[in-house]
Amino acid sequence: MVKKYNIQHHYETHHAERYRGLQGQPRREKVKELIAGLKKQQSVFTSRPDISAEDVKASYLIANDIALASKPYCEGEIMKTCILKAAEIVCSEKLKVLLILA
DSSP states (O other), X not given: OOOXXXXXXXXXXXXXXXXXXXOSHHHHHHHHHHHHHHHHHHHHHHOXXXXXXXXXXXXXXXXXXXXXXXXXXXXXXXXXXXXXXHHXXXXXXXXXXXXXXX
């Protein structure tokens, strides 16, 4: 729990010069802007993108292939097979295009 005195002292010593001229409506707008910025920063740590089961399955298959090959992922043939397996699971409708490019 943050004490009121500590917040007031911090504001007066570090931010008073910057925000002293804001009164009334401009001050309310600045507060809303700062709150929106804070929420945006916090959402980076709290919200997760939706991870589908296909993504997880593809990730495990790639990790398994790399482990079985006992070689680094940067080798061309391993990369090719991993990408094709992942594409087959995640976006099977575009697999033909990848096969043509490979």
